[in-house]
Amino acid sequence: MCPAIQPPNGTRDLYPIEAARRRFITEAWRRVSINHGFEEIDGPTFEHLELYTVKSGEGIVSELFSFRREGGEKDFALRPEFTPTLARMYAARAGSLPKPTKWFTCGPFFRAERPQRGRLREFLQWNCDVIGGASTHDLVQADAEAIACCVELLRELGLTPADVRVKIGHREIITAILWSAGLSRARTQEALQLLDRRPKIEKGEFHKQSILLGLDPDRFDELTAQVQSVCGRELEARVNPETHIHLPNGESDVTVPIEILDDFKRHLDAAGVSNWCQFDLSIARGLAYYTGMVFEVIVDGERAVAGGGRYDNLIELFGGPSTPAVGFGMGDVVLSLVLQDKGLMPTDAELLEIAGQRPDVFVISNGTPEADAKLGSVVAELRRSTGRQSHGLHVRRSYKATRNVGKLLREASDIRARFAVILESGTEATIKNLETGEQDQARTPVASLGEQIRRRRGN
RNA sequence: GUGUCUGUAGCUCAGUUGGUUAGAGCACGAGGUUGUGAUCCUCGGGGUCGCGGGUUCGAGUCCCGUCAGACACCCCA
Numbered sequence: 205m206c207p208a209i210q211p212p213n214g215t216r217d218l219y220p221i222e223a224a225r226r227r228f229i230t231e232a233w234r235r236v237s238i239n240h241g242f243e244e245i246d247g248p249t250f251e252h253l254e255l256y257t258v259k260s261g262e263g264i265v266s267e268l269f270s271f272r273r274e275g276g277e278k279d280f281a282l283r284p285e286f287t288p289t290l291a292r293m294y295a296a297r298a299g300s301l302p303k304p305t306k307w308f309t310c311g312p313f314f315r316a317e318r319p320q321r322g323r324l325r326e327f328l329q330w331n332c333d334v335i336g337g338a339s340t341h342d343l344v345q346a347d348a349e350a351i352a353c354c355v356e357l358l359r360e361l362g363l364t365p366a367d368v369r370v371k372i373g374h375r376e377i378i379t380a381i382l383w384s385a386g387l388s389r390a391r392t393q394e395a396l397q398l399l400d401r402r403p404k405i406e407k408g409e410f411h412k413q414s415i416l417l418g419l420d421p422d423r424f425d426e427l428t429a430q431v432q433s434v435c436g437r438e439l440e441a442r443v444n445p446e447t448h449i450h451l452p453n454g455e456s457d458v459t460v461p462i463e464i465l466d467d468f469k470r471h472l473d474a475a476g477v478s479n480w481c482q483f484d485l486s487i488a489r490g491l492a493y494y495t496g497m498v499f500e501v502i503v504d505g506e507r508a509v510a511g512g513g514r515y516d517n518l519i520e521l522f523g524g525p526s527t528p529a530v531g532f533g534m535g536d537v538v539l540s541l542v543l544q545d546k547g548l549m550p551t552d553a554e555l556l557e558i559a560g561q562r563p564d565v566f567v568i569s570n571g572t573p574e575a576d577a578k579l580g581s582v583v584a585e586l587r588r589s590t591g592r593q594s595h596g597l598h599v600r601r602s603y604k605a606t607r608n609v610g611k612l613l614r615e616a617s618d619i620r621a622r623f624a625v626i627l628e629s630g631t632e633a634t635i636k637n638l639e640t641g642e643q644d645q646a647r648t649p650v651a652s653l654g655e656q657i658r659r660r661r662g663n
Numbered sequence: 664g665u666g667u668c669u670g671u672a673g674c675u676c677a678g679u680u681g682g683u684u685a686g687a688g689c690a691c692g693a694g695g696u697u698g699u700g701a702u703c704c705u706c707g708g709g710g711u712c713g714c715g716g717g718u719u720c721g722a723g724u725c726c727c728g729u730c731a732g733a734c735a736c737c738c739c740a
Contacts, residue, residue: 210713210732213731219673256740264740266664266738267739267740284740285740286740287740315738315739317739318664318665318736318738319732319733320734320735320736321733321734321735323739329740400739489739490738490739490740491739491740493740507739508739511739511740570698571698604692604693605692605693605694606693606694608695608696608697608699609698609699609700610697610698610699610700611700612699612700613699613700614699614700614701614702616700617700618700624699624700626699636699638700641699641700643699
């Protein structure tokens with residue numbers, strides 16, 4: 205034996221129970237997105253390196269796992285996110301895809317960062333995207349649909365508005381305010397990234413950085429508060445239904461279109477998720493490609509559970525037709541932590557049940573030579589499908605040497621089998637329901653065991 | 664890439680001011696008793712104490728280095 209090789213930094217070995225926990229999450233992702241009309245797609249787990257550098261610049265390379273084949277000339281990178289792949293896939297078939305196209309995917313992603321709480325180097329991420337839309341109304345509806353789908357997942361897993369907050373911001377509005385507060389158009393991106401970092405830095409530091417960018421931080425906060433007080437108000441609480449807020453900006457005014465926001469809120473209301481959401485202009489998101497609505501799902505003390513927004517220029521950037529899109533991503537790492545902390549992760553036994561991994565039958569021999577000889581074929585027979593209408597049963601047997609029926613029933617009980625079948629001879633068996641403890645008085649012919657078990661299971 | 668803390672069995676942990684062949688519970692396995700799931704009794708496998716070096720007659724224990732993990736910074740898709 206060579207010295208034990210450990211799993212790479214920031215990766216996880218998943219033993220059966222952990223794999224079941226992961227499935228619990230991925231199946232919820234899949235179920236919710238399908239119910240919301242998204243279709244599952246998938247792409248390669250590695251791409252040409254340039255797919256990522258084109259959008260984000262060379263600086264991103266240090267955050268990627270990239271590689272070149274021995275003797276090869278092309279650089280590849282394990283995917284750190286799905287959006288470029290999505291944009292590439294959409295661009296390739298844009299002409300023949302429905303409008304809008306609603307896609308989701310869940311799979312592994314890789315980032316070469318130091319692992320810490322809520323962040324690993326390999327993780328699962330769920331992405332939902334709505335691509336396309338002709339009118340402003342379409343886009344607003346798509347924004348709300350993305351958020352609604354994300355919220356339904358949280359609800360499905362047992363979280364409540366008391367546990368999580370969906371904070372919604374808007375790039376157009378916040379940039380309008382930035383410009384009004386003296387920022388030049390050219391520094392917009394830097395300013396947005398500064399805003400994204402703001403909660404983590406000192407007040408004075410933010411002030412200093414703002415001045416460096418040519419932004420008046422006090423004026424900015426003043427204007428933000430003004431706009432926030434109008435935008436953040438509930439629909440019914442509006443005294444005067446303002447439709448625009450005008451911000452002075454040197455030569456021309458900048459306009460914040462409140463009626464679009466109201467439309468958006470009506471959609472969130474209709475989707476029944478507005479009590480999860482709050483409008484919060486401090487949400488900026490660090491990513492360069494967001495163009496409109498942005499949002500984050502926040503839990504106290506943790507990193508963002510999910511985040512996303514509107515990216516109307518990206519499909520075009522990847523060679524497709526100019527197409528607006530909105531989407532979000534949710535990782536399994538923070539989500540798992542939140543579920544564990546809130547006591548919402550099912551118990552081991554519940555996971556078996558949910559995952560459909562409880563054995564239907566545990567087959568035991570009574571120790572006679574005829575029963576011993578028959579056991580293998582009974583197991584095989586029960587496992588076999590009897591046609592399209594009825595799948596094979598989940599059947600297990602003991603691998604222990606003991607013939608002690610009590611110990612074997614204990615084993616059956618430990619693995620949470622639904623029924624025990626005790627072979628009494630080569631031709632007959634006794635069925636015991638392990639949930640109720642009821643055991644048949646009459647014996648069942650071996651040939652009809654499958655039918656009996658299926659009937660009692662209810663399928 | 665930087666900093667802080669932590670490394671003893673699969674898991675949770677004992678292990679005296681440095682002193683024989685490193686322990687317990689759980690888990691796992693074998694056997695025994697009871698043809699029925701709680702049990703009970705006996706036995707067993709499993710650790711170069713993260714790894715390497717140093718101090719010492721002697722290191723799980725002290726020192727240095729290194730690796731790994733957790734947490735924070737950087738960055739956030």
